[in-house]
Amino acid sequence: MEINTSAINWQEMINNAWERRKPLWQDSNVDCFRVFHGYEEGSRGTVVEKFNDAAVIDYKRDIRDELPELAQALLSVFPFKNIVARGHQSLGLTLKERFIILHGTDTSAICNENDLRFMVKLDTPHNPGLYLDARDSRDWLIKNSANRRILNLFAFTGSLGLSSAFGKAAEVIHLDRSKELLPRIQENYKINQVNFETRNFLRGDIYKHLPRAIKAGKRFDGIILDPPPKVYQSRYAQHKTNGQDFSALIKYCTQLLNPGGWILGMLHRFDCSWDDFEEQVIEASGHALLPQHRLTSGIDFPESLPDKKLRVSIFVEKNDPMKKDGT
Ligand SMILES: C[S@@+](CC[C@H](N)C(=O)[O-])C[C@H]1O[C@@H](n2cnc3c(N)ncnc32)[C@H](O)[C@@H]1O
Structure with missing residues (x-):
């Protein structure tokens, strides 16, 4: 549903979107979800996400003139303490122009999702620190x-690995190339009172670390594989990286997996169907991995085209002991 720009009525759109999310705001265990998914709900390129009492507006179409109206509409459905807006880099705005505080003064918030708490930063140009479409994946990891x-690959702020640690994993190793992420992962563990040592974070390029880990005989019972939609070419990669590069990454991961282990793979690309993704993983693993379970994003990410949703598959190593007892 795309609405003519001049006819946009933010109040009406936010009221409708808020009503659709009733199961989420009525759930006392969750205070973070996508409030408005403009691609399907009336304004292409605009999304609003709620992190406890903070709202973050992201826009790809220049709606700076409409932001006060949008902020008022948000305040009419929920008493937000902070509302910020962030323009996409494709708008050609300076960093200063891109970030606008519409309400409140805080630059961070702590939000709650089921049994876990997460720290988000409202003033970063990219994701504030928690991917809300992965809620069910975090729940699966806890269980x-x-x-x-x-092994949590492409760890970012560690929310997926933390879910595993909270679910009583024996050990969780987070790997990411950005060193700025270590304090953010540490903070997320701290606010959940889950133990974290610096050895639980490996900083560096995945294409450097995975071959080394294989050589050193490291093995894991679960691997979280969430590459960005476009993995940039790495000087450590012997091949030309392609899209999320699952073919190459699965080859490494299969060698790092203990019998009966699982790989949770997240597909973010719209140009690939869920079936094709799973087929690609089966092939790359030499038929050692089989898809066992599928997860996707929640009702706060409405999509009329199924391939536009986040698609998550759990692949299990063929000798999975879980299968024998029927779990
Ligand atoms: C989309 S985020 C992953 C989100 C994360 N799984 C979560 O749920 O919070 C992508 C992350 O991959 C990291 N990254 C990208 N390319 C990498 C590489 N070649 N080696 C290691 N980390 C990389 C980035 O620094 C970024 O933190």
Whole structure:
């Protein structure tokens, strides 16, 4: 549903979107969700996300003139303490022009999702620190990590690995190339009172670390594989990286997986169907991995085209002991 720009009525659109999310705002265990998904709900390129009492507006179409009206509409459905807006880099605005505080003064917030708390930063140009479409994946990880050694690849702020640690994983290793992420991961563990040592974070390029880990005989019982939609070419990669580069990454991960281990793979590309993704992983693993379970984003990410949703598959190593007892 795309609405003519001049006819946009933010109040009406936010009221409708808020009503659709009733199961979420009525759930006392969750205070963070996508409030408005403009691609399907009336204004292409605009999304609004709620992190406890903070709202973050992201826009790809220049709606700076409409932001006060949008902020008022948001305040009419929920008593937000802070509302910020961030323009996409494609608008050609300076960093200063891109970030606008519409309400409140805080630059961070702590939000709650089921049993976990997450720290988000409202003043970063990219994701504030928690991908809300992965809510069900975090829930799955809490329930399926007990006593396992887990490797969290492309860790970002560590929310997926933290879910495993909270689910009583024996150990979680987070890997990301950005060193700025270590304090953010540490903070997320701290606010959940889950133990974290600096050895739980490996900083560096995945194409450098994975071959080394294989050589050193490291093995894991669960691997979280969430590459960005476009993995940039790495000087450590022997091949030309392609899209999310699952073919190459799965080859490494299969060698790092113990019998009975699982890989949770997240597909973000719209140009690939869910079936094709799973087929690609089966092939790349030499038929050692089989898809066992599928997860996707929640009702706060409405999509009329199924391939536009986040698609998550859990692949299990063929000798999975879980299968024998029917779990
Ligand atoms: C989309 S985020 C992953 C989100 C994360 N799984 C979560 O749910 O919070 C992508 C992350 O991959 C990291 N990254 C990208 N290319 C990398 C590479 N070649 N080696 C290691 N980390 C990389 C980035 O620094 C970024 O933190």
